[in-house]
Amino acid sequence: MTPIARFCWGLVAAVAWVALAGCATPPPEPSFPPSYVVLVPSPDGSVGRVTVEGRAGRQELAQAGQAAGTDGAVVVDQVPPERLARDFEAARQAQPLLPERFLLYFETGGARLTPESEALLPRVLQRITERGALGMVDVSIIGHTDTVGRPEVNARVSLERAQFVAQRLQALGLPQLAMQVESHGETNLLVPTPDETPEPRNRRVEITLR
Numbered sequence: 001m002t003p004i005a006r007f008c009w010g011l012v013a014a015v016a017w018v019a020l021a022g023c024a025t026p027p028p029e030p031s032f033p034p035s036y037v038v039l040v041p042s043p044d045g046s047v048g049r050v051t052v053e054g055r056a057g058r059q060e061l062a063q064a065g066q067a068a069g070t071d072g073a074v075v076v077d078q079v080p081p082e083r084l085a086r087d088f089e090a091a092r093q094a095q096p097l098l099p100e101r102f103l104l105y106f107e108t109g110g111a112r113l114t115p116e117s118e119a120l121l122p123r124v125l126q127r128i129t130e131r132g133a134l135g136m137v138d139v140s141i142i143g144h145t146d147t148v149g150r151p152e153v154n155a156r157v158s159l160e161r162a163q164f165v166a167q168r169l170q171a172l173g174l175p176q177l178a179m180q181v182e183s184h185g186e187t188n189l190l191v192p193t194p195d196e197t198p199e200p201r202n203r204r205v206e207i208t209l210r
Contacts, residue, residue, distance in 0.1 A: 017061040031076075033069030037061070038079050038088075043098055085144035097136050102126060102207040103190075104165060105200060108148070110157070121165075124207055125172050133207055138210040139179045143168050145194060147186045147195045159183035165205045 015037035026060075037052050037062040049062045056073030067076040102124050104117040113121075145154040145163030162181045191201045 033074045035070045038067040100209040104205045106203040111160045140208040142182045142206045144200040155185035
């Protein structure tokens, strides 16, 4: 019977995928408790720490792939990848998709994308379509400006930018779905600057997929 495994995701970290070469006989799998916690990677790949405490003791996990019994008694230095996949496949599948964010940048003074950002639109459309096929997509499009010009003008320009991106995605074949289109003007700068400062990184649209 496959052990019931409790999976610890979140701000903890690390799974090390191990490749063994040149060995005729792989080493035996370490002994596992019936129920255990394993330290896995956070989305950015960093490794944190988690403490497992139970009736038999207290263990701190701080390395990729370390595991401990839920009673706090047993520590396994490295969970084999195949064991990890077998025990936690259902937990992996149940995890919600993480948000994705895309930044598109604009030429100064209007709603014209830079060539690099224009080239990114098909990738954005692809990810929206893929997430939509899983029934998990909510699209937020927020326009921004730098601090050049009057705030009321920048509020209008940033809305035009957000609307332009929404229209471009629809023209490329975006399926009909609800999109939240907003204007933040110059009030939410990516790079803080004084007034009347041209800053290309602030002339942007942020697309967030949830």
